[in-house]
Amino acid sequence: MSEQPIRFDTKIAVLLREDLEAWQRLNVTAFLVSGLGTTAPEVVGEPYEDADGVPYLPMFRQPVLVFEGTKETLTSAHRRILSRALPRAVFTSDLFTTGHDDANRKAVRAVRTDQLDLVGLAVYGPRNAVDKVLKGARMHP
Incomplete structure (x- = not known):
């Protein structure tokens, strides 16, 4: 039985700086998308269950597309995200040196918007x- 692919009107995307190490790419992606389900609950589907009835957490109802670009590409994308007021998350280079959520927020709060050293962005919208x-x-390779 072949199901027709669904074409979503919305997109979830992550943009990573191209010079990140593999472990950083994975870590940044996980952190960035973690906020979407709480601020845009429509992106989360129903809980999963296997054939034995074991329940699993719900996940995004649509794919997350991962892109990469230069530092300049991230800066430009960030400006465009802000001008369109799209739901977004940021990950700055400073967050690689912090150890918990409070320190992460302090690190971002300490830097002006146009001075953020962005290594990753997540965006959701039309x-x-x-x-x-x-x-x-x-597209990320």
Whole structure:
């Protein structure tokens, strides 16, 4: 039985700086998408259950697309995200040196918006708007 693919009107995307190490890419991606389900509950599907009735947590109802780009690409994307007021998350280089949530928030709070050393962004919104925000980025290999 083949199901037709669903074309979502919205997009969840992560943009990573191209010079991150593999472990950093995974860590940043996990942190960035963790906030979406609490601020945009429509992105979360129903809980899972296996054939034996064992329950599992719900996950996003649509794919998360991962992109990469230069530092300049992230800066430009960040400006476009803010101008469109899209739901977003940021990960700055300072967060690699902190050890917990309070320290993370302090590190971001200490830096002006246009001075953030961005290594990752997550964005959610209408597919067309997210595509425009990500102009210049390429799909992660």
